[in-house]
Amino acid sequence: MTPEERTEYLARQKARTRVIGLALASLAVLFYVLTFVRM
Amino acid sequence: MTITPATHPMPTEWRDFFALTKPRVMSLVIFTGLCGLLAAPGDIHPVIGFITVLCIAAGAGGAASLNQWWEADIDAKMKRTAARPLPAGRMQRSDARDFGFLLCGFSVMILGLAVHWLAAIILAISIVYYAVIYTIWLKPRTPQNIVIGGGAGAFPPVIGWVAVTDEITLMPVLLFAIIFFWTPPHFWALALFVQSDYAKAGIPMLPVVKGEAATRRQILAYSVILLPVAVAPWIIGGTGAVYGVVALALSAVFLAFSIPVARRRRAETDAMLPEKRLFGYSIIYLFALFAALVADRLLARIGVFA
DSSP, X not given: OOHHHHHHHHHHHHHHHHHHHHHHHHXXXXXXXXXXXXX | OOOOTXXXXXXXXXXXXXXXXXXXXXXXXXXXXHHHHXXXXXXXXXXHHHHHHHHHHHXXXXXXXXXXXXXXXXXXXXXTTTTSTTTTTSSOHHHHHHHHHHHHHHHHHHXXXXXXXXXXXXXXXXXXXXXXXXXXXXXXXXTTHHHHHHHHHTHHHHHHHHHHHSSOOHHHHHHHHHHHHHHHHHHHHHHHHSHHHHHHHTOOOHHHHTOHHHHHHHHHHHHHHHHHHHHHHHHTTSSOHHHHHHHHHHHHHHHHHHHHHHHOOOOTTOOOHHHHHHHHHHHHHHHHHHHHHHHHHHHHHTTTTO
C-alpha cells in the first residue's frame, strides 16, 4: 500500500467511525427521550 | 503492522452506504409518510411522529439497499444506474446486503416497539413487497412489473396514518390507491425515454415488450383512473373542499399532459419533450397533492373551511 493509499484508507476509516458514532449517539438520545414520552 | 490492499480492501465510504438507500426516492417516501401522519385524525406526540418517519425512511432505505444488492448486475448494464456503488465496484456486494437487512430489521423492530405493531407489520409487508415481490419476482418477469410494484411505494402514507389511528380505514386505503395509480404513468413516461437502457439490461418494461403504442395507451388509461381516485377522499368526506378542488385541478392537468403523450408517436431525433414534461409534472403532482391533503387538515383544525 502506497503512502497515498494508506492516507486515503485511514481517512475513510475515520469518516466511517465518526458517522457510525454519530448515528449511535443519536439513537441513544432518541431512546432516552422515548422512555419519557412512553411513560 | 503493514496494511496491504490484498488483505485490507479500501473501506467503503459512508457516502456510498447513503447512496444505497436511494435518497431521492426516499425524500418522496418521507414526504408521503409524513403527510399520512399529519393528515390522520387524532394526535401523535412529536417524538413518536419523528420515530415513525425515521422508521419509514430506514425501512425504505433498507429495501432500496436490498434492491441494489440483488440488481447489481442489471444496474451495471444501464447508463442511468452504472455509477451506483455496487456496479461501480466501490462496495462489496455482501456489505450492501448486510446493510439492507440491518436497516430493515431495525426499522420494523423500532416502529413496533415505539409506535404500533400494526404500523410495523405494514412496514414489514412493504419491505417484502419491494425487495422480494417486486425486485426478485416481478420485475424480471412481467411487463406489468411497475403496476404491481407500484404498491410498494404506496405504503408510506398508510404507515403514517396507522401510526396515529392504529386502524386501517377507507382513507389510508385511498391514499394507497392514489400512489398505486400514479406510479404506472410516472414510470412509463420515464421508461419511454430510457427504454434502450432497459432493453440492454433485459428488463421487460412495457415499452420494450408491448411497444410504445400500448404503453402510451396505458399511460392515458391510468391517468384517467387517477382523477376520480385522487378526488375520492373529498367525495367520501375524508377531506374538505380545499383538498378536493386542488386534487381536481392537479389531476386535470395530469390528464392534459398525458393526452399528447398518448396521441403522439416517436419521430426520428425525437427529444421526447411531452414524455419528459409528464414525468417531471408527475413528481410535482404527488408532492402538491399530499401537501394539499395536509393543508386541508390543518385548515380544518384551525376552523377555516371546516
